[in-house]
Amino acid sequence: MPGDEIRIEAAGRQVRFTSPGKVVFPEQGWTKRDVVEHYLLCAPGAVRGVYRRPCALKRWPEGVDHPPFFTKRAPGTIREAVAVRFPSARPGRMAVVNDVSDIVDQVQLGCLDLNPWTSRAEDLDHPDELRLDLDPTEGYTFDDCRPVAAACRDLLAEHGLIGWPKTSGSRGLHIYVRLRARWTFEEVRRGALAFAREIERRLPGLATTAWWKEERRGVFLDFNQNARDKTIASAYSLRHTGRVSTPFTWEELTTIDPMEMTLEGFRARWATAGDPTEGIDAAAGDLSPLLRLADADAARGLGDAPWPPHYPKQPGEPPRVQPSKRRKAE
Numbered sequence: 001m002p003g004d005e006i007r008i009e010a011a012g013r014q015v016r017f018t019s020p021g022k023v024v025f026p027e028q029g030w031t032k033r034d035v036v037e038h039y040l041l042c043a044p045g046a047v048r049g050v051y052r053r054p055c056a057l058k059r060w061p062e063g064v065d066h067p068p069f070f071t072k073r074a075p076g077t078i079r080e081a082v083a084v085r086f087p088s089a090r091p092g093r094m095a096v097v098n099d100v101s102d103i104v105d106q107v108q109l110g111c112l113d114l115n116p117w118t119s120r121a122e123d124l125d126h127p128d129e130l131r132l133d134l135d136p137t138e139g140y141t142f143d144d145c146r147p148v149a150a151a152c153r154d155l156l157a158e159h160g161l162i163g164w165p166k167t168s169g170s171r172g173l174h175i176y177v178r179l180r181a182r183w184t185f186e187e188v189r190r191g192a193l194a195f196a197r198e199i200e201r202r203l204p205g206l207a208t209t210a211w212w213k214e215e216r217r218g219v220f221l222d223f224n225q226n227a228r229d230k231t232i233a234s235a236y237s238l239r240h241t242g243r244v245s246t247p248f249t250w251e252e253l254t255t256i257d258p259m260e261m262t263l264e265g266f267r268a269r270w271a272t273a274g275d276p277t278e279g280i281d282a283a284a285g286d287l288s289p290l291l292r293l294a295d296a297d298a299a300r301g302l303g304d305a306p307w308p309p310h311y312p313k314q315p316g317e318p319p320r321v322q323p324s325k326r327r328k329a330e
Contacts, residue, residue, distance in 0.1 A: 005019075010100045011043075011100050012101075017104065024064060036104055036108075043103075045235055046103060046114070047097060048280065050234050053096070054082055055231075056094065056231050057115070059109055059110040060112055060240065061109075072092055073093060074093050080095070081094055085124075087312065097116075112240060118188070119181070126182060127226070128181040130179055131174065131175075132174065134174070136172055137217055141171070142172065148173075148221070149175060151207070152195075153250055153253075161286075162177065162285065163176070163177055164280050165248055165250065168258075179285055182287070191291050192225075227307060235277055243259070248273075303318060304318065306318065
């Protein structure tokens with residue numbers, strides 16, 4: 001029954017888990033227990049994607065047919081939390097994952113996907129991950145992300161970096177790049193922006209860095225996902241779409257079908273393909289080549305790009321010259 005309480009065995013810990021029979025995916029009939037069983041199945045990969053990273057909690061307490069809400073500050077039921085500083089300079093404490101039992105705690109709170117920072121609890125100010133978020137705009141699909149991802153793979157290799165691709169679990173594609181934890185959030189974002197601009201130059205008409213939605217056409221490379229406090233659903237996250245954000249190898253880029261990565265489809269894949277992210281932590285690279293790309297852009301007269309609207313205005317951030325067409329229409 002939905003109101004029952006059970007204990008889940010996870011990483012040697014008995015975790016309190018309520019309402020295991022509550023349906024959270026009405027269309028498929030999947031329950032809260034199905035969600036937690038997913039993470040227990042792929043625990044090594046799921047933990048690797050969020051290990052020791054502050055996590056925002058995206059909660060769906062009434063299921064996917066009701067709006068979610070974000071909780072950045074960890075509630076008292078979370079076993080470990082780390083003190084952080086948000087972009088507004090306000091302090092808070094965010095959930096940290098040490099093992100799969102901590103993921104079970106998040107599912108207990110109504111979380112489906114896992115949303116970690118790019119830095120870890122031991123060094124919050126220096127990200128060890130650069131994220132490339134390939135987001136197809138209206139009229140474009142996952143298939144349009146494939147050539148953009150291939151271009152990203154090649155450009156990363158040209159600069160001595162390794163990309164680890166995954167489906168987003170929604171419409172797009174993510175590529176994660178491990179870094180040595182030496183650079184600030186601002187530097188990592190600057191390198192990501194320069195990288196995205198170079199992809200845009202190589203794939204004109206398909207790749208775009210246009211920040212304002214009404215100006216985008218093609219596959220948007222969201223450089224701002226590398227700003228402090230920004231999060232993306234991690235590897236193996238179960239999304240509200242009913243699909244899993246599934247890592248894959250570069251050899252699978254032309255064949256992977258994100259629509260097949262449902263809870264059941266992913267289960268079959270895990271049994272045969274295992275975890276393609278194994279080895280990612282040993283692949284930490286050097287951001288310096290991308291910062292040199294950024295210096296070359298600056299020499300061309302290309303400065304900063306807009307930051308997310310809730311961030312303080314940044315030095316060198318361009319003003320919006322033209323009013324939003326969307327707002328004008330309203």
